[in-house]
Amino acid sequence: MRKGSTVPAIPAIVLGVDSPIGLAIVRSLGKHGVVVHAIGGNAGAIGLASRYATHSYIRATDETALIRQLLELRAETGPACLFTVSEGDITLLNRHRDALAGYTLLFPEDTQMKDVLDKGRTYGFARTVGIHVPATVHISSIAQVAEHCKDLQFPVVLKWADPNAVIKHLEAAGLEFEKMHYCFDLVELRDYLQRFSALGIYPMIQEYCPGVGLGQFFLMSHGEVLASFQHQRLHEWPPEGGISTLCESLPLDSHSELLQRSVALLRAMRWEGVAMVEYRYDPGSGKAALMEVNGRYWGSLPLACQAGAEFPWYAYCALGMRQPVRPVLYRTGMRCRFLVPELKRVFRLAFRRHHISDPMFQESAWRAFGSVIAGFLDPRMRYYVFMLSDPAPFFRDIYNVVAGAALSLLGQKRR
Missing domain, CATH: 3.40.50.720 (NAD(P)-binding Rossmann-like Domain)
Incomplete structure (x- = not known):
């Protein structure tokens, strides 16, 4: 519309x-x-x-x-x-x-959210429509590690099947929540999992999938695709995987077969509303592995909106006002970055590289720094927060960052 x-x-x-x-x-x-x-x-x-x-x-x-x-x-x-x-x-x-x-x-309704919050359920739907999912092991005790993981190649990635359900249990036990954790051999894996023994709940153990983040986005209504969009992640925070800090819009004829499978997945789940289907795509092999389905508005929504795929407006019209939606052709090749985490990323690469656990990560600090500088001159670049026609949120964001840093320094001095 x-x-x-x-x-x-x-x-x-x-x-x-x-x-x-x-x-x-x-x-x-x-x-x-x-x-x-x-x-x-x-x-x-x-x-x-x-x-x-x-x-x-x-x-x-x-x-x-x-x-x-x-x-x-x-x-x-x-x-x-x-x-x-x-x-x-x-x-x-x-x-x-x-x-x-x-x-x-x-x-989404609660039943729908349970299907996407629990990765085991999501992967079950994905298999039925021919989407590749990473080899995944679930254990209920440390004694099962050796037997259940004998066919997995290291490194492996540990993730929680339902992060929202487990966070409160981890906090109660004084354990830090990690979105993902890498282990490089069986001894390290067993040692890491030992900390969860008292809780009796363990993260999934998943094969490592090389590649880049590929996101495909949809607005669904009664099995019909009302709007779609896709992007590739160029940078993430933390660098080994997390939120997108720099991404680029891709044309819909790119990865077209995978797009069709993503739609089939959402139809199998009887999905209503917006959703992001996220893959790890390996350009070398051309293979994609499903990471998750986000049943909500996604972190890189500013890119979609600024490229012309205005999912909130489409949802308002189609699901709120029950009016037909006629999406405009969005702009491909547009880039969008989340500046503050992008700067944190450069700092991590330059001074705390040892914190990056992904064994395949190779980008140099100089290259990352050059990318940040070049981005200011790139006519394709847009920003998650800054917008020339609506600048106040950017200045509030900068104030929040500076004020937070000042309070942190004051707290350290008082100690």
């Missing part, structure tokens, strides 16, 4: 505007004239500074108060679309889905 083709009839409430994801939702909707009520965790939330946030609110402090806040807001606004960003908030809101029935809820 093109800008200006219809007059938005109902407002949107966006919960979680503290990140570039929430900011991108606010901007996408606001640019098209939607009245946006933005809710941030505190006064420093970058989305609250956006010119497109018509009304700004600080999030209530606990779950009960948050639901009350949303119900009071609904009473003021009348019918409205409710967007949210994080998996934790989707889970929280789904516990109160009946109470929030006055909203048009633009996030």
